Amino acid sequence: MRFLFEKAAILGVGLIGGALGMVMKKKRVVKEVIGVGKDPSQLELAIDREAIDRYEKDPRKAVEDADLVILATPVMSFEPLTALILPHLKQDAVVTDVGSVKAGIVDRLDRIVEKRARFVGGHPIAGSERSGVEAATAELFKGSLCVITPTPHTHLDAIEAVKSLWEEAGCRVILMEAATHDRILAAVSHLPHLTAYALVNAVLEAQVKNHDPLQFAGGGFRDFTRIAASSPEMWRDICLSNRDQILSMMEAYENVWGRLKQLIEKGDGPGLKREFERARGVKTRSAS
Amino acid sequence: MRFLFEKAAILGVGLIGGALGMVMKKKRVVKEVIGVGKDPSQLELAIDREAIDRYEKDPRKAVEDADLVILATPVMSFEPLTALILPHLKQDAVVTDVGSVKAGIVDRLDRIVEKRARFVGGHPIAGSERSGVEAATAELFKGSLCVITPTPHTHLDAIEAVKSLWEEAGCRVILMEAATHDRILAAVSHLPHLTAYALVNAVLEAQVKNHDPLQFAGGGFRDFTRIAASSPEMWRDICLSNRDQILSMMEAYENVWGRLKQLIEKGDGPGLKREFERARGVKTRSAS
Numbered sequence: 383m384r385f386l387f388e389k390a391a392i393l394g395v396g397l398i399g400g401a402l403g404m405v406m407k408k409k410r411v412v413k414e415v416i417g418v419g420k421d422p423s424q425l426e427l428a429i430d431r432e433a434i435d436r437y438e439k440d441p442r443k444a445v446e447d448a449d450l451v452i453l454a455t456p457v458m459s460f461e462p463l464t465a466l467i468l469p470h471l472k473q474d475a476v477v478t479d480v481g482s483v484k485a486g487i488v489d490r491l492d493r494i495v496e497k498r499a500r501f502v503g504g505h506p507i508a509g510s511e512r513s514g515v516e517a518a519t520a521e522l523f524k525g526s527l528c529v530i531t532p533t534p535h536t537h538l539d540a541i542e543a544v545k546s547l548w549e550e551a552g553c554r555v556i557l558m559e560a561a562t563h564d565r566i567l568a569a570v571s572h573l574p575h576l577t578a579y580a581l582v583n584a585v586l587e588a589q590v591k592n593h594d595p596l597q598f599a600g601g602g603f604r605d606f607t608r609i610a611a612s613s614p615e616m617w618r619d620i621c622l623s624n625r626d627q628i629l630s631m632m633e634a635y636e637n638v639w640g641r642l643k644q645l646i647e648k649g650d651g652p653g654l655k656r657e658f659e660r661a662r663g664v665k666t667r668s669a670s
Numbered sequence: 671m672r673f674l675f676e677k678a679a680i681l682g683v684g685l686i687g688g689a690l691g692m693v694m695k696k697k698r699v700v701k702e703v704i705g706v707g708k709d710p711s712q713l714e715l716a717i718d719r720e721a722i723d724r725y726e727k728d729p730r731k732a733v734e735d736a737d738l739v740i741l742a743t744p745v746m747s748f749e750p751l752t753a754l755i756l757p758h759l760k761q762d763a764v765v766t767d768v769g770s771v772k773a774g775i776v777d778r779l780d781r782i783v784e785k786r787a788r789f790v791g792g793h794p795i796a797g798s799e800r801s802g803v804e805a806a807t808a809e810l811f812k813g814s815l816c817v818i819t820p821t822p823h824t825h826l827d828a829i830e831a832v833k834s835l836w837e838e839a840g841c842r843v844i845l846m847e848a849a850t851h852d853r854i855l856a857a858v859s860h861l862p863h864l865t866a867y868a869l870v871n872a873v874l875e876a877q878v879k880n881h882d883p884l885q886f887a888g889g890g891f892r893d894f895t896r897i898a899a900s901s902p903e904m905w906r907d908i909c910l911s912n913r914d915q916i917l918s919m920m921e922a923y924e925n926v927w928g929r930l931k932q933l934i935e936k937g938d939g940p941g942l943k944r945e946f947e948r949a950r951g952v953k954t955r956s957a958s
Contacts, residue, residue, distance in 0.1 A: 458939075507888050527886060562878060569876040570887040574894055577865045580930055582949040584923040588857040590850060596952065598815060599858040600795050605893040606862055607952050614946035621934050621942050632931055635872040642868055643920055646909050651746075654909050658902035661870040664884065664895050 386546055387412045387476075390450040393441050393463060395419045395428045396613075397510060398480045399454030400518030403433035405551040408520045418444045428515045442470040450543075451499075453479035453491075456619040460487060464494050475499040476540045478547075480506060482567060482616075483624040484531045484560035492533050500540035503531040503560060506553055507571075513613040524552035531560040568627035572620055573635060576628070578609035579617075674834055675700045675764075678738040681729050681751060683707045683716045684901075685798060686768045687742030688806030691721035693839040696808045706732045716803045730758040738831075739787075741767035741779075744907040748775060752782050763787040764828045766835075768794060770855060770904075771912040772819045772848035780821050788828035791819040791848060794841055795859075801901040812840035819848040856915035860908055861923060864916070866897035867905075 390406060392399045395417040406412040417434035418441045419425050425437040438444040445451050445467045453460050460479055471477070477495050481487060481503075488503035495501035508526040510517055528548040532541050545555045585603070588595055599607075621628060638657075645653040678694060680687045683705040694700040705722035706729045707713050713725040726732040733739050733755045741748050748767055759765070765783050769775060769791075776791035783789035796814040798805055816836040820829050833843045873891070876883055887895075909916060926945075933941040 507886055509888065526888075529886075558881075562881060565876075565878050566881060566883045566886050569873045569878070569883045570891045573872070574869055574890045576927075576930060577869050577894075578890070579946055579949045580923060580926045581862055581865050582952050583945060584861070584919070584926045585857045586948065586952060587926070588853075588919065588922055590853050590857070593846075593850060593854060595854045595857045598795060598817075598854045600797065600814075602862045602866070602897045603858045605897065606865075607949075609890045609893065610946075610949035610952065612946075612950075614943045614950060617946050618939050618943045622937055622939055625934055625937065628934060629931070631872070631876065632927075632934075634876055635868060636927075638868045638872045638875070639864075639920075639924075642864060643917070646913055646916060646920075649910055649913065651906050651910055654906045655902045657871060658867055658898075658900075658905050660874070661867045661895075661898040662900075662902060664870050664874060664898065 385410065385413045386543065387450040389414045389416065389448045390452065391416045391418060391441070391444040391448040392434065392452045392454055393418045393444070394453070394455035395425060395433060395515050396454065397513050397515070397517050397522070398506065399452060400428055400431070400433040400515030401520065401522035402452060402454070402480070402551065403428065404431070404518060404520035405523065407432055407435070409550045411547060411550050412450065416444045416448065424515055431515060431518065433515055433518060441467050445470050445472070445475070447472055449475050451475055451477045453477070453481070456615050457481040457483050457487060457623050458619040461490055461494070464491055468494060468498060471495070471499045473498060476502065476543050478502045478504045478544045480504060482571065482620050483564055485564045487623060488531050488533060488560045492535055496535060500537045502536055502540045502544045504544055504548065505529045505563065506548060506551070511608050511611045523548070526553050528553035528555045529558050529563050530555055531558055531563055564624050564627045568624055568631040572624060572628050573631045575609060575612065575617055576632065577635070578606045581606050582610040673698065673701045674831065675738040677702045677704065677736045678740065679704045679706060679729070679732040679736040680722065680740045680742055681706045681732070682741070682743035683713060683722060683803050684742065685801050685803070685805050686794065687740060688716055688719070688721040688803035689808065689810035690740060690742070690768070690839065691716065692719070692806060692808035693811065695720055695723070697838045699835060699838050700738065704732045704736065712803055719803060719806070721803055721806060729755050733758050733760070733763070735760055737763050739763055739765045741765070741769070744903050745769040745771050745775060745911050746907040749778055749782070752779055756782060756786060759787045761786060764790065764831050766790045766792045766832045768792060770859065770908050771852055773852045775911060776819050776821060776848045780823055784823060788825045790824055790828045790832045792832055792836065793817045793851065794836060794839070799896050799899045811836070814841050816841035816843045817846050817851050818843055819846055819851055852912050852915045856912055856919040860912060860916050861919045863897060863900065863905055864920065865923070866894045869894050870898040
């Protein structure tokens, strides 16, 4: 039996990096998996949970001889991190990322990496409101979509290698332009998280005489608090790096919101029912 | 063993009315339970599922000799329905409702009913995005709060009777002013539903070249589609009858939303992280 890669370095062994490490080891996709992270106790846990074989403190040391490098830290750190490891990358190594935002970033990483190695942008659309390797499992990606965003310069072999990796993880892989990916994710992922954050904070600020409104929260509101419990660092970076698409979707949302508000102000029952019926019919891929 | 009531009429045998009927029969709280509804097939199903003993088409006929009447139709129908049954109510019967909005409605029902019987406003904070008696179970209310909103004219015996009924259903009962109830529910229930409806419709309207964004929706967005699948008629009536509190909470939400949007526009990472961290700490009663 042949490994897909000899040695992989995972930079950032959190939920996604940890789960991918588990897949690599369990499916014997990679012979040796090295983790890099800031917190040694998390890295020890990653070894215990069989997400990595060993760890290094210094990313430059970790990527030496690695034929696969995974960027799995918050997206805003990708560029400085890649600049740091560049001189230590193995010639023709495959470098890929798991970031939730792709346009701009992919182009810039492409240009940095191409001097020595081969970059391929990727994004497995999977996750959890829990973070850290303690929440990771090798099953996390099963049945998910993974978007790969090649540029005109991306090596076809590198695309195929990254594609095989995610297929081993149980993903359906789809190639797409980075800008299209970012617009879609702004709609179905970034916007929902922002509405959840805004809602939870609005309720926190709501003053009710003698009562804590949160004590009366039912199932609907609990879904929002669960979504709003996602990693603040990750969501900060997503908002900063997908700024334009997010602002555009926020404005689309404001239009619908304004329409609903007007219907309520006017007491327009049939209009409200139409809006609610329209939303009711929506089914997503996995829910249908 | 003594029944709490001899004969109960449930007007509207949907999710809540059906589940309450199941409790009444299973716990032997009421000797005979009569259902009223528009759809005979739903009422037959209610008999099969042991939510009611039999049904009547005409609410006036159903309430004759009933010592307990439950209003479990959409809230906007409570007043005309109560006016219709009034001449047929048994002297001193207890009339109660399960509506999600209480101020105004409770006062008006109180004034209609007091001529013959005793009204007590109630609201079990339980539910599901599914509707109809097919989704009802006798366990629906277990561990939930039930708010009772007496007025200065409400008979103490009637309060106690309705309180006992909901305690049999497994609720913790809390007495509260109608206006306070409506403000709290606007925050933790009505506002979340409106954000879910707005989000789902905004994503429906989002145009992405060659792709259907819904195919890329992950877990977060699916929670919103589930919430937005709730009964359009029920939510129309809630918006119409709790208009002022909902508009006030919508404005509180717009403030937080505007703050988030500005932070994204300015690219203010620390400010975004602070907002997200604040939301992250929130725990609701049952989730903690």
